[in-house]
Amino acid sequence: MMRFVRVLVPVPARRAVRSRLDARYVTRAGLRESVEKSRADLRKTREDLRKTREDLRQTQEELRASVQEGKGASQEIRKLGQEFKAERKKDAAHLQDMTNGLRQLEALVQEVTALRAEVRQLRQLKTAVTKAGEAAATGHQLALQTAEALDHVLQNEARVWQAVDGLTERTAATDQ
Amino acid sequence: MRVKWTVADDVWNLTFLLDPEDEITGNCSDGAALELRTNSCQIRLPKGATNGANVHPDLLAVAAWTVVAPWTRQKVTFDRPISPALAEVFRTHWNVDAGPVGGDPRSGTRLGISYSGGADSMAAADMFPDAPFIHFQRISHPRVPNRWSFYRSDVLAGLAQETARETGREVTTVQSDLEFLLRLPRPGYPEHHAVTVGALLLADELDLGGIALGYELGSRWLGGDRYTHRYSPDNPMWSADGKWGRLMSAVGLPMVLPVGGLSEPVTMRIAMESDLAPYVRWCLRGDRSGPCQKCAKCLRKELILAAVERRPLRTALSADSTPARKWQEPPPYGGQETIEYGCAHVPGIEHTPFAKAAAHLQATEESTRWLEHCYAPAIAEIPERWRKQVDAYIADKVGLMTEDEVRRVETWGTR
Numbered sequence: 281m282m283r284f285v286r287v288l289v290p291v292p293a294r295r296a297v298r299s300r301l302d303a304r305y306v307t308r309a310g311l312r313e314s315v316e317k318s319r320a321d322l323r324k325t326r327e328d329l330r331k332t333r334e335d336l337r338q339t340q341e342e343l344r345a346s347v348q349e350g351k352g353a354s355q356e357i358r359k360l361g362q363e364f365k366a367e368r369k370k371d372a373a374h375l376q377d378m379t380n381g382l383r384q385l386e387a388l389v390q391e392v393t394a395l396r397a398e399v400r401q402l403r404q405l406k407t408a409v410t411k412a413g414e415a416a417a418t419g420h421q422l423a424l425q426t427a428e429a430l431d432h433v434l435q436n437e438a439r440v441w442q443a444v445d446g447l448t449e450r451t452a453a454t455d456q
Numbered sequence: 457m458r459v460k461w462t463v464a465d466d467v468w469n470l471t472f473l474l475d476p477e478d479e480i481t482g483n484c485s486d487g488a489a490l491e492l493r494t495n496s497c498q499i500r501l502p503k504g505a506t507n508g509a510n511v512h513p514d515l516l517a518v519a520a521w522t523v524v525a526p527w528t529r530q531k532v533t534f535d536r537p538i539s540p541a542l543a544e545v546f547r548t549h550w551n552v553d554a555g556p557v558g559g560d561p562r563s564g565t566r567l568g569i570s571y572s573g574g575a576d577s578m579a580a581a582d583m584f585p586d587a588p589f590i591h592f593q594r595i596s597h598p599r600v601p602n603r604w605s606f607y608r609s610d611v612l613a614g615l616a617q618e619t620a621r622e623t624g625r626e627v628t629t630v631q632s633d634l635e636f637l638l639r640l641p642r643p644g645y646p647e648h649h650a651v652t653v654g655a656l657l658l659a660d661e662l663d664l665g666g667i668a669l670g671y672e673l674g675s676r677w678l679g680g681d682r683y684t685h686r687y688s689p690d691n692p693m694w695s696a697d698g699k700w701g702r703l704m705s706a707v708g709l710p711m712v713l714p715v716g717g718l719s720e721p722v723t724m725r726i727a728m729e730s731d732l733a734p735y736v737r738w739c740l741r742g743d744r745s746g747p748c749q750k751c752a753k754c755l756r757k758e759l760i761l762a763a764v765e766r767r768p769l770r771t772a773l774s775a776d777s778t779p780a781r782k783w784q785e786p787p788p789y790g791g792q793e794t795i796e797y798g799c800a801h802v803p804g805i806e807h808t809p810f811a812k813a814a815a816h817l818q819a820t821e822e823s824t825r826w827l828e829h830c831y832a833p834a835i836a837e838i839p840e841r842w843r844k845q846v847d848a849y850i851a852d853k854v855g856l857m858t859e860d861e862v863r864r865v866e867t868w869g870t871r
Contacts, residue, residue, distance in 0.1 A: 427601045431639050434494035434599060435480050441495075442474040445458075449476075 457528040459520040460535045463509050466501040468657060470634075472524050475531060482526030485647055485692045485700060490526050492646075493639035494599050497523060499653050500631040506661050512562040514542045514707040515656045517554070521703070522650035523634055528552060542706045549699035563708040564665035567842055568655050571627070573615050574738040575757070576670030579723035580714040581625070582730040583849045584842070588626035588662055590655045591616040594643075597636035604643055607740050614744065619735040628662070630654025648693050649700055652709075659709055666839055667704065668712040669694075672723050673831055674791045676716040678868045685788045686869035689833070696837045710839050714846050717834025719827035720794045721801075722854055724760045752779035756791075759798035759810060766801060769808045780809035786816050793868070797824040826861035830854045 458473040472495050474480070480492040499519070513536040524532065530553060532546070537558030546554035571577045571589035581589065594609040596602040613629050620627035634650055635643040645651055655667045671694050679688035692698045694713060696705070704711050715723050727736055738757050739747035747754050755773055762769045773780050782789065789795050796819035799805050805814045830850045838846050850856070857865070 423601065424603070427603060430599075430601070431493050435492065435639070438474055438480060438492065438495045442476065442478065445473060446476040 457524050457532045458535075459517075459524060459532065461516050461520070466503055466505055468499040468501070469496065470499070470520055470523060471496045472520065472527075474527060475529070477529040477531075478527050479529065480527060482528075484526055488641065490638055490646060491640035492527055493637055494597070495637075496599070497597065497632060497634040497637055499634070499657060500595070501654070501657060502628060502630075505628065505658060510660065511657055512660055512707070513537060513559060514539050514562055515659050515709070517542060518703055518707045518709075519653045519656040522645070522647045522653060522656075523637060525550075525647050539706070542703070545699075545702045545706045549702050561706065561708065562660070564659055564663045566663050567666045567668055567712060568659075568662055568664040569668040570652055570655060570670070571616065572651075572670065573612050573619070573735065574670065575727035575736055575760075576672050576715055576720070576723045578670075578730060578732050578736055579672075579718070579726040580668050580670045581732060582726055583714045583846055584668065587668065588628065589616065589619070590652075590658065590662075590667075591627060591629045592651045592654055593629050593631045594635050595631045595633050597633035600633075600636040602636075608743060609740075611742065611744055612737060612740070615735050615737050619732060622735070623731060625732075628654065628658060630658070647700075649704070652704075656707070656709065659707075664709055666710050666712045666842060668714055668842075670715060670723070671713050672715045673717055673719045673827075673834070673865070674793055676713055676834065677831060677865055678791075678793055685790075685792065687866050696839075712838055712842055713834065714838070714842075714849075716837065717831035717850070718854060719797065720760050720791070721764050721797050721827055722830075724757075725764045726853065728761075728764065750779065752782075755779050755809065756794075759802060760794060763798040763801035766803070768804045769802050769810070771809070773809055775809040775811065777809070783810050783813040785812075787813070788869075789813065792817075793824075793827055797827045800824045826857055826864040828854075829857040829861055831862065831865050832856050 457475055457478055460471045460473075462469045462471075474495070482490050482492070484490055513534065516536065517534045517538045520534065521532070532552055532554045534554070534556070537556045538554060539559050539561040540557050541561050543554045543557045546552045567584055567587045569577065569581050569584065569587045569589050571581060571591050573591070581587065591613060593613040594607060613631075616627050616629055619625055630653065632653060634653065635645060638644050638646055652667055652669075655662075655664060658664070676691055676694045677688060679686050679691070689695065690698065693700050694711065694716070695701050696710070701711055715726075718726075727733060737747060739749075739751060739754050741751050742748040742754075749758075749771070750773065755771055758769060758771055775784060783795075787795075795810070795813055796817050799810055799814035799817055800819040800821050800823065802808065802810070805811060835843060835847050835850065
């Protein structure tokens with residue numbers, strides 16, 4: 281029959297079936313092979329387990345380290361937060377400073393404007409003072425000249441009375 | 457010259473009219489050329505100071521004469537009769553016909569002091585602690601614009617009043633504009649004796665029998681200031697027998713020069729040691745706060761004071777400043793004996809405005825020692841009733857000159 285089958289069934293299919301049929305029938309050698317294979321598998325599994333544990337421990341350590349790191353980070357964050365707050369406060373002060381500075385600047389601008397006005401006024405005043413000084417000098421000179429002139433008038437008055445008296449005397453003498 | 461006095465409320469007005477031969481130019485008794493400005497002035501006595509117009513005519517005549525003498529050539533006619541004795545002095549010592557004549561001479565007993573507040577009159581005042589002061593205060597003339605307002609006669613008068621308040625001395629201030637009668641050289645006394653017009657008008661009220669003045673050795677005997685630079689026993693202004701001395705005596709107000717024999721350094725020392733010292737003031741320009749320290753007078757007096765105190769000169773004035781100008785010229789100087797004393801006694805004089813004068817004068821402590829003592833003939837000249845007091849004071853505080861020192865006075869200006 282087999283021969284028959286062999287004739288009727290193409291080679292590839294025949295091979296596939298035969299391999300199936302072979303597998304169903306385990307031989308001793310096959311069993312031994314299988315046991316060893318299982319042992320090898322077990323060894324491999326153990327090895328895997330050990331590796332896994334190793335991994336786990338490593339992971340745990342890493343985790344612990346991470347936790348540690350996390351703590352550090354959180355501290356840093358807190359610090360950064362504080363710094364940020366301080367910075368913000370500083371910023372506020374700075375802002376206040378700037379505001380004050382601005383106000384002062386405004387005041388200065390006003391002052392400069394006032395000073396400019398004053399300078400203008402003083403310039404006008406200087407001109408006025410110069411003019412007044414000139415007027416005073418002229419006035420002083422005139423006062424001196426007037427006083428000098430008055431001196432001569434007063435002197436002449438004395439002389440006139442002297443002449444009048446002399447004339448009166450002479451007239452009186454002539455009359456007699 | 458015709459003189460007329462009018463009075464109202466203790467203000468005496470003097471008006472004078474020139475005779476044909478009179479002129480508006482003339483000379484002071486010291487020889488200085490003068491020019492008249494106007495012919496009226498006033499003398500203001502303190503309110504109620506006199507009993508109306510009852511001032512002796514001789515006093516009025518001499519008061520007027522201190523103002524009109526330079527312009528009068530031959531004759532003076534007063535508005536009330538003067539005593540024959542006074543008329544006689546006018547004739548003999550002035551060659552002036554004065555009248556009308558009539559009435560009795562006057563006399564008095566007390567010594568008054570013509571007190572300026574400077575060191576010299578203060579020294580004189582120190583010799584007579586009970587004598588009343590008469591202070592002359594310049595006021596403006598109603599007809600003359602006052603261009604000399606820097607002259608602070610009000611400050612000086614204030615100091616005189618303060619002296620009265622603080623020391624209890626009797627002080628009478630008399631105001632007058634008579635200095636403005638002078639046009640040239642500048643306002644001032646036509647005759648130096650015009651400073652006594654107040655004493656003359658008040659002589660009867662105060663019973664004055666003499667008037668003390670602060671003229672010192674230089675002015676009286678050495679012909680100092682404007683006068684000639686020579687020994688001047690015959691000084692027409694201040695000698696007892698000179699024309700002014702005789703005139704003042706004739707009206708019962710002989711001149712007394714208590715410090716006539718003392719040099720300026722000595723009067724300065726006496727003044728500074730006197731109880732009046734806090735009120736001393738020679739500066740005519742300073743205000744109430746003190747002397748100006750900038751005028752020629754301040755500079756000169758500082759030299760004397762520094763010499764007396766034997767200390768360096770304190771002045772901000774430099775040699776090229778106007779007040780120091782005359783000390784850059786060679787001598788003679790007015791009051792040269794004082795400058796010599798100063799130059800000899802002020803340490804570091806070569807660094808002061810007096811450096812050049814000091815180099816010219818070459819004075820030493822030895823060569824100026826005579827100035828530390830009194831010239832005795834000056835005491836002999838003082839009327840007898842006050843002579844003893846001066847004599848005692850000088851013996852106590854100064855001492856007399858030796859014969860050699862006397863010779864320094866009497867040969868002054870000849871070597």
